Amino acid sequence: MIKLYDHPLSGNCYKVRLLLSHLGIEYDRVKIDIFKGEHKTDLFTKTNPNQKIPVLDDDGFVLWESNAILLYLANKHSANKYLSQDPKKYGLIMQWLIFGKTSVDPNLAVARYYKKFLGEGQYRKEDLQKLQAQGGQTLSILNNHLSNNVFLAGDYSVADMACFPYVMLSYEGGMDLSKYEFVNNWIKKVESEDGFVLIEQ
Ligand SMILES: N[C@@H](CCC(=O)N[C@@H](CS)C(=O)NCC(=O)O)C(=O)O
Structure with missing residues (x-):
């Protein structure tokens, strides 16, 4: 199951939720409250040393940077729909x-x-x-x-x-x-x- 470290008001997280929704993929959301500094904890820093969201965890494969996440998901699930091999x-x-x-x-x-x-x-x-x-x-x-x-x-x-x-x-x-x-x-x-x-x- 995909896990998305996320905040509802973040545009960078939203773009990942948008693609996941287009792809019809179910996932778990883990809210990281950046306004309370939850992205700066030691635990979260182990997940993303850059201390930012979104972070995707696809069965243990961890990826950060929202555009990299978009490319990864589109490549994996619909290489010719929301991406192109041309x-x-x-x-x-x-x-x-x-x-x-x-x-x-x-x-x-x-x-x-x-x-x-x-x-x-x-x-x-x-x-x-x-x-x-x-x-x-x-x-x-x-x-x-x-x-x-x-x-x-x-x-x-x-x-x-x-x-x-x-x-x-x-x-x-x-x-x-x-x-x-x-x-x-x-x-x-x-x-x-x-x-x-x-x-x-
Ligand atoms: N280049 C990163 C930027 C991520 C980013 O700036 N995320 C914001 C939320 S939209 C964040 O985590 N901010 C907390 C901080 O920078 O301290 C990406 O596209 O994923």
Whole structure:
């Protein structure tokens, strides 16, 4: 049985739950309360020395880093559905997975973290404004791409699942998503995929 070390409000954990749901795989959830520091315990550090969630435990095979988990699960369970063995399609999927980690998360996820979890007075206003400006550029890049493409890398794939959480939640970081028509269309398309689940709020 798969075990997922998880927190309901984490976008990185949500993307793994999203894929597991699409794949129809049952799993056990182990809540790690990062707001109480449960990811910093000695016990959890043995599971992930980087002290972050999500962590997947597939019958003793332990894997951390959310995008690695997506690739592993898609490869194992549906190599041709949410992933592709075609070198070009695989390259494009990787491109958007990396874009997610280098552009979506550092801007949109961090802006959400500031506004939703830290609250005013706990961050510098100009830092948030910088993240929002860069987040706007990230959303524009996605919007332009999605004006000609239904999904990020051909068919619906782990690339979409990887970017979806923090794009969809970016309004919590103060982004005005209504300015990005094609991003909105894409959000609706993702939400209409079989097995789609919402993040818990
Ligand atoms: N690159 C990691 C990032 C994971 C991450 O930042 N997880 C957050 C929750 S969304 C976390 O564990 N934060 C606790 C901390 O950094 O102290 C991944 O994609 O799995």
